[in-house]
Amino acid sequence: MTDPKPTLAVGMVGHAFMGNAHSQAWRVAPRFFDLPLDPVMRVVCGRDAGRAAEAASRLGWEESSDDWRAVVARDDVDLVDVCTPGDSHAEIAIAALEAGKHVLCEKPLANTVEEAERMVAAAERAAARGVQAMVGFTYRRVPAVALARQLVAEGRIGEIRHVRAQYLQDWIADAEAPLSWRLDKSKAGSGSLGDIGAHIIDLTQFITGLRITEVSGQLETFVKERPVPAGETAGTLGGGGSSGELGPVTVDDAAVFLARLTSGAIGVYEATRFATGRKNAIRIEVNGSAGSLAFDFEDMNVLEFYDATEPAETAGFRRILVTEPEHPYVAAWWPAGHGLGYEHGFTHQVVDLVHALAAGEAPRPSFADGLQVQRVLAAVETSSDTRSWQEVAS
Ligand code: SOE
Secondary structure, eight states: OOOOEEEEEEEEESSSSSHHHHHHHHHHHHHHSOOOSSEEEEEOOSSSHHHHHHHHHHHOOOOOEHHHHHHHOOTOOOOEEEEGGGGGGHHHHHHHHHTTTEEEEESSSSSSSHHHHHHHHHHHHTTTTTTOEEOOOOOSSSHHHHHHHHHHHHTOOOEEEEEEEEEEOOOTTTTOOOOGGGHHHHHHHHSSSIIHHHHHHHHHHHHOOOOEEEEEEEEOSSSOEEEESSGGGOOOOOOOTTTEEEEEEEESSSEEEEEGGGGGGGEEEEEOOOTTOOEEEEEEEEEEEEEEEEEEEEGGTTEEEEEESTTTTTTOOOOOOOOOTTTGGGSSSSSOOOOOHHHHHHHHHHHHHHHHHHTTTSSSHHHHHHHHHHHHHHHHHHHHHTTSSSSOOO
C-alpha cells in the first residue's frame, strides 16, 4: 500500500455562485487529476448559519460556520478560499494570510487600489513564511486560452499590433431587473468594469505577455434606478422578486476603453451587461505580424488561428478544436471532440494551485497581478471622470 497523500484542508467563505463553482472544483479536481496534495473540504462559511449548513450538505463540505474569523483561526484549515463580494476580500484575505493560511481570492482582487496594495503587502509578508496567495482569474485556465498564450509565446503570430477584447453579457438589459450587490458600488467596487472588464484585462495580458500602460475610458450607467429586491436571494445574476420600491444603481452598466500596451501594441476593450442576446461572450482577437488568434467563450472549445506565413492560396483562419490530449489540461478529461465547459476552468485553477503549493512555488495570477489589474480599472475610471488619457500606475 502506498502512503496516503498529504492533505490540504480548505475553508471557503461565501457559498453563492462562485462558492458553488469553487466547491465543484475542489471536489472534482482530485478525481480527474493526479494531485500531490489531497484537498479536504473542511468547512464552508456564510453569514446565515442555516443557509451555510444547507450549502455544506448540498456541496459536500464536512462542516459549516457563520463566523469567517473562526474559520481563519482554525488549526485544521490550511487554505482559505474567499468567494465573497469584493468589499470583504481585503479583510478576510489579510486575516487569513496573517494566520498562516494560503489564500485563493475571487476576482477582482479588491474594490480599490488601496485595498489591493494592502493585500499585496500581506501576501509578501506571508510568502516569506512559505504561505501563498492567488487571485482567481479562472478563464486563464480554459484550454483554448492557455493554447493561445502558448502560441504567442512560441512566436506563431509574431509581434503583436492589435488587442481587441469584449466581455458581453445582458442580464440587466431589462430596466426592471432588480438591484443586487453587483450594482452597489459599496459592495462591488464598480460594475461591468470590475466584474467582467477585469477578466478581459487579465486575459489579454496573460495571452500576450504585454501590460496595459495607458488608457482612455468611458463608463455609462443606462438605468439609474431599479426595483429593490424582495429578499436576499435576488443576489447572483438578477433573479428574485421585487419589493415594489426603486433604489439607485451606483455602478457602471458598461465600460469601454482604448489602451496602449507595452511593445507598442494598441487595444480596444468593451465590457457590458447590456449586449442583448450575448450571455457570456468573452471575445478576444490578437493580430500580430505573423498571424492572428481569436477566441469566443460562447464557443469555448475552439481557438481560431490565422498563420500569415502560409501561401495566400490556402491561408485562412482555421478553427482548432481544443479537445486533443496534446492541448493544455485536456488529457485528464474526455476523448477528443467531447468538449469542456465553464466549470472546468475552476477545476484547472485548483489543479494549478495545488501543484504550486506542493512545490512551494508562488501560484499565478498572484496578488501583485491582481493589483496591476486593479490599477488599470482605476485608471479607466479616472479617465472617464476627467475625459483624459491616464497612465496606469506601476
Ligand atoms: C457576473 O457578471 C459573472 O458571474 C462574473 O462575476 C464572473 O466573474 C463571470 O465569470 C461570469 O459573470
